[in-house]
Amino acid sequence: MNVMKIQIKNKIDGEVNIPSSKSYAQRAIALAGLSQSTVIIRNLTNSDDVIAAQGIIESLGARFIRKNGELHLSKGISRDSTKEISINCKESGLSTRLFSAFSLLFDQEFQVNGEGSITQRTMEMVIDGLKEFGKDIQSNDFKLPLIIEGETSKHEVEIDGSISSQFLTGLLIVAPFLKADTQINVLNLKSKPYIKMTIDLMHHFGLEVGNKDFKIFNSKGNQSINKPIDYKVEGDWSAASFLVVAAAIGGKVKLTGLSANSRQGDKVILDAVQLAGANVKWENEDLLIEKNKLQPFEFDATECPDLFPPLVVLAAYAKGKSVIKGLNRLKHKESDRGLTLQEECAKVGVKLELLEDEMIIYGNGQPIISEETTFSSHNDHRIAMAMTLFSIGAEKPIFIENANAIEKSYPDFYKDFLTI
Numbered sequence: 364m365n366v367m368k369i370q371i372k373n374k375i376d377g378e379v380n381i382p383s384s385k386s387y388a389q390r391a392i393a394l395a396g397l398s399q400s401t402v403i404i405r406n407l408t409n410s411d412d413v414i415a416a417q418g419i420i421e422s423l424g425a426r427f428i429r430k431n432g433e434l435h436l437s438k439g440i441s442r443d444s445t446k447e448i449s450i451n452c453k454e455s456g457l458s459t460r461l462f463s464a465f466s467l468l469f470d471q472e473f474q475v476n477g478e479g480s481i482t483q484r485t486m487e488m489v490i491d492g493l494k495e496f497g498k499d500i501q502s503n504d505f506k507l508p509l510i511i512e513g514e515t516s517k518h519e520v521e522i523d524g525s526i527s528s529q530f531l532t533g534l535l536i537v538a539p540f541l542k543a544d545t546q547i548n549v550l551n552l553k554s555k556p557y558i559k560m561t562i563d564l565m566h567h568f569g570l571e572v573g574n575k576d577f578k579i580f581n582s583k584g585n586q587s588i589n590k591p592i593d594y595k596v597e598g599d600w601s602a603a604s605f606l607v608v609a610a611a612i613g614g615k616v617k618l619t620g621l622s623a624n625s626r627q628g629d630k631v632i633l634d635a636v637q638l639a640g641a642n643v644k645w646e647n648e649d650l651l652i653e654k655n656k657l658q659p660f661e662f663d664a665t666e667c668p669d670l671f672p673p674l675v676v677l678a679a680y681a682k683g684k685s686v687i688k689g690l691n692r693l694k695h696k697e698s699d700r701g702l703t704l705q706e707e708c709a710k711v712g713v714k715l716e717l718l719e720d721e722m723i724i725y726g727n728g729q730p731i732i733s734e735e736t737t738f739s740s741h742n743d744h745r746i747a748m749a750m751t752l753f754s755i756g757a758e759k760p761i762f763i764e765n766a767n768a769i770e771k772s773y774p775d776f777y778k779d780f781l782t783i
């Protein structure tokens with residue numbers, strides 16, 4: 364087990380260039396694989412999820428040249444071979460659900476494998492959705508591995524969007540490359556900003572998609588990507604949220620690399636820290652966050668579930684009762700984040716109550732860490748990063764078990780945190 368020791372932090376003051384968005388990067392790699400023209404993707408981070416996406420698209424026949432954070436496509440995926448296909452999505456939920464939709468482009472057997480926490484996460488939405496298209500699927504009790512067979516024979520489908528939006532992202536990306544037009548009817552879609560990101564990037568690649576109120580999506584078949592693409596991945600608001608919160612509770616930071624007009628839903632972290640009393644200011648393209656007063660807050664994170672871990676730490680440092688809505692969105696992440704946050708926060712005397720769809724956090728001002736405390740990441744990158752923030756104002760160093768879970772999204776997180 365790898366353990367990281369984090370020294371006491373008395374104040375936060377520094378500057379960080381935020382790594383690029385793993386969500387946009389995985390989408391860009393998927394779209395690049397479908398292109399018939401040249402594609403350059405710039406500003407990539409070497410996170411495990413992004414590397415997984417590249418590996419998948421390469422196992423479908425695409426070829427890239429990788430140099431200094433850039434991917435240059437030399438060949439798109441090949442759809443001519445009739446050989447059995449097997450992809451390994453490593454630990455990425457997005458890659459697993461997105462690239463499962465690629466099976467619609469192939470008639471031969473298509474196996475989907477993964478590693479670590481993803482093998483425990485439900486694939487029900489993928490299985491039910493692919494069945495709607497006429498596919499046969501074998502699974503391990505609705506979990507990986509999946510064996511997908513048969514032809515894509517239906518083109519008007521109904522899928523459930525209440526647990527995850529990730530499979531819909533895959534369908535939207537793949538549908539323009541099917542022979543027929545497709546209509547996708549979606550029930551109860553959550554995480555809508557992620558669908559906005561998908562559509563945004565599809566437009567950038569020259570693909571069309573119709574969207575009626577996030578309920579009905581229409582796609583013309585036989586589209587292609589045949590213009591050259593040069594795409595720079597913008598900074599990751601989900602990764603940035605940990606440093607935004609660090610400043611709101613412990614001092615100030617300047618963050619570079621983020622887009623103020625981003626479609627990433629997680630940029631609402633700025634609304635949350637302002638509700639909690641922090642000052643937020645853009646100076647040209649630099650984002651400045653500064654602690655002011657710190658007060659409890661109420662926030663709905665239903666559409667931005669990845670913000671829960673940093674928001675819980677923010678609430679822990681504010682004296683009084685904070686309420687975060689959207690608890691149900693946390694069950695199917697790398698860990699059951701409602702429970703893991705409750706267990707870890709209890710170690711610093713912060714009580715979390717888990718209600719129907721709300722989490723109540725009883726913040727005690729400054730969590731008291733008067734002896735060395737060990738947190739478990741539960742092999743979940745966002746729990747590891749959130750618990751690291753408890754070093755702010757601690758009286759003794761803290762330890763994070765299974766600390767390298769951060770490689771999934773933000774490999775330089777500890778290094779960056781130490782500089783502020």
Ligand SMILES: O=C(O)C1=C[C@@H](OP(=O)(O)O)[C@@H](O)[C@H](O)C1
Binds near residue numbers: 457528
């Ligand atoms: O599409 C994406 O890039 C993501 C969608 C969200 O998942 P759900 O749609 O499952 O909520 C989010 O939690 C995940 O980290 C990334």
Ligand SMILES: C=C(OP(=O)(O)O)C(=O)O
Binds near residue numbers: 454455458669697772
């Ligand atoms: C839930 C996450 O990712 P994924 O579902 O893609 O594994 C995450 O990054 O917090």
